[in-house]
Amino acid sequence: MRAGLLLRQSAVAPVVGTAFFAGGSSSQTRTDNYVISTDAVSLGTALSVGRSLCQGGGNATTGLLPGGYTTTHVASTVKYAHASSAYSSGTSLSGARSDSATAGDSAKCVVVGGATGTAASAMDTSEEYTLATDSVASGGSISTARLAHAGCGSASVGIYAAGFNASGGRISTSSKYTFATSSAVNGTSLSATKSYLTAVSNTTIGLFVSGAINTAGNTTAIDKYDFATDARTSGTALSVGKRGLAGAGDSTKAVFGGGNTGSSTASLTTETYIYGTNSRTAGTNLGLARPYLIAFSSTPGHL
DSSP: OOGGGEEOSSOOOOOSSEEEEEOOTTTOOOEEEEETTTOOEEEOOOOSSOOBSSOOEEOSSEEEEEEEESSSEEEEEEEEETTTTEEEEOOOOSSOOBSOEEEEOSSEEEEEOOBSSSGGGOBOOEEEEETTTTEEEEOOOOSSOBBSOEEEEOSSEEEEEOSBOTTSOBOOOEEEEETTTTEEEEOOOOSSOOBSOEEEEOSSEEEEEOOBSSSSOBOOOEEEEETTTOOEEEOOOOSSOOBSOEEEEOSSEEEEEOOEETTTEEOOOEEEEETTTTEEEEOOOOSSOOSSOEEEESSOTTO
């Protein structure tokens, strides 16, 4: 791996085009700043409280870490200001939810599904977080309650796919959520049932990446989802399957990092994916191995 690019130093302000890998299981507070164009990794601003088990979102001004798990399932949110490289408290969701998924447009993040500890508590509801005003409102419902799924989208629609249903079974189905109307319909299913995957997108294609397929096994598969046609095709697979990994990127390149190989072996490796060539290569290692971390970007590829 390209570990030689890792800069072990105190927190530094990122340049434009940075993927942030924050938190992780066991109450991790670390943030790794990954410069998308150069694959350079540096130590970023630490969270004040460790957080895991949520999917990050945001726009070019603000990153959002909604809900998740600290020492319990939480409704609190954390914002990241790209201009100042500073975290601050955001407006809380209406109730605690972890294992949720996030997509959104330039104005808001839509947090969908999740649970409060068991599959039976899986949710089909959503909450819409408006970034400029820090206001939270109820959004539309999806057809299948789910947790441990992943979300991504274009500037107009979000796709929320896979995960566990309320009976605890892994699923491959997806819901397509229109941001303008706060309404959802069924989308195209992924190639296989999986949970604890990640998702990243540009304006036209979403990538649903890796994830757990059984108690100890993970898939290397990448599902490509075309937002305009709802067609699903296979992308170039990862070299190693993971669960609890995170992903972020820009309009040309996605970065996937962290997670567990097997069921519980924490990883610090990353892999990168180029949309235009459907090519995957090894990225630079993060500074700390941890699963169930949270990623967001200063240049979200779907905006």
